[in-house]
Amino acid sequence: MTQIAVVTGATAGLGEIIARTLHGAGYRVAVTGRNHARALEIAAELDGTGETAVGLELEIAKRDHFEAALAQVVEKWGRVDVLVNNASVTRAQPVLDITTEEFNEVMAINAGGTFTGSQVFGRYFRDRGYGRIINLASLAGQNGGTATGAHYAASKGAILTLTKVFARDLAPYGVTVNAIAPGPLDSPIVHRTIPADRMPGVLSTIPVGTLGSQEFVARTVLHLASPDAGFVTGATWDINGGLYLR
Numbered sequence: 001m002t003q004i005a006v007v008t009g010a011t012a013g014l015g016e017i018i019a020r021t022l023h024g025a026g027y028r029v030a031v032t033g034r035n036h037a038r039a040l041e042i043a044a045e046l047d048g049t050g051e052t053a054v055g056l057e058l059e060i061a062k063r064d065h066f067e068a069a070l071a072q073v074v075e076k077w078g079r080v081d082v083l084v085n086n087a088s089v090t091r092a093q094p095v096l097d098i099t100t101e102e103f104n105e106v107m108a109i110n111a112g113g114t115f116t117g118s119q120v121f122g123r124y125f126r127d128r129g130y131g132r133i134i135n136l137a138s139l140a141g142q143n144g145g146t147a148t149g150a151h152y153a154a155s156k157g158a159i160l161t162l163t164k165v166f167a168r169d170l171a172p173y174g175v176t177v178n179a180i181a182p183g184p185l186d187s188p189i190v191h192r193t194i195p196a197d198r199m200p201g202v203l204s205t206i207p208v209g210t211l212g213s214q215e216f217v218a219r220t221v222l223h224l225a226s227p228d229a230g231f232v233t234g235a236t237w238d239i240n241g242g243l244y245l246r
């Protein structure tokens, strides 16, 4: 059966690659983002007929956007099978410089958005008796972060905990909830955060000596999204070049 997925923050970076990867694997995909024009553009590139891809506005800090996206996809394709909570803001700032307002803003978007998405879709998946939720966490949520700020790291730590709570409570209903915790990827945000002259120093701290592949992370999302991934839940899969060893 054709699988149907909603990807948040799919208008750039990893989210766009995840949406393209799922679509390439035969999924029907809702490309969502706060930049609606870009979401529409990517969906049109994937499928100009609109049959297998749709672009939706979804600001993850807004519950009604999640509710509207769910309703629109169900109306269009009859159901949803997969939610990928990918959208996040990435901030780099020394901990002593972060204001309370900045801390709360990043927590509200990253952790709050993942909570809201998981709750809105989790209720729907529970009632259907099937669903897959995949959260993009981060190595920063495990080790406190290297190039990123405390607000970002704390929000990613919260996502790891939310993954376990939703996984535990939804497991009896055929719904799995997992997280992926990437280390620094070969991605635009990493190249913006780490200036070129600092990159060799950063690479020298990564045991495997390279940045990670966004495409590999996207294929990992695909793996966790598949119907036969039902025995994996509450897990965090590390993709970090050996930077954090459990």
Ligand SMILES: NC(=O)c1ccc[n+]([C@@H]2O[C@H](COP(=O)([O-])OP(=O)(O)OC[C@H]3O[C@@H](n4cnc5c(N)ncnc54)[C@H](OP(=O)(O)O)[C@@H]3O)[C@@H](O)[C@H]2O)c1
Binding pocket: 008, 009, 010, 011, 012, 013, 014, 015, 033, 034, 035, 058, 059, 060, 061, 085, 086, 087, 088, 089, 090, 109, 136, 137, 138, 139, 181, 182, 183, 184, 185, 186, 187, 188, 189, 190
């Ligand atoms: N790249 C890495 O090395 C790395 C490492 C570890 C974890 N991750 C995680 O992987 C995910 C994707 O990262 P990325 O590198 O692709 O980051 P990115 O390039 O900054 O892209 C983030 C995406 O999320 C969207 N977004 C941000 N705030 C949003 C909001 N409030 N509502 C809806 N969409 C919002 C952005 O839209 P706009 O363009 O409109 O801002 C963009 O499409 C994130 O969860 C990140 O924490 C990435």
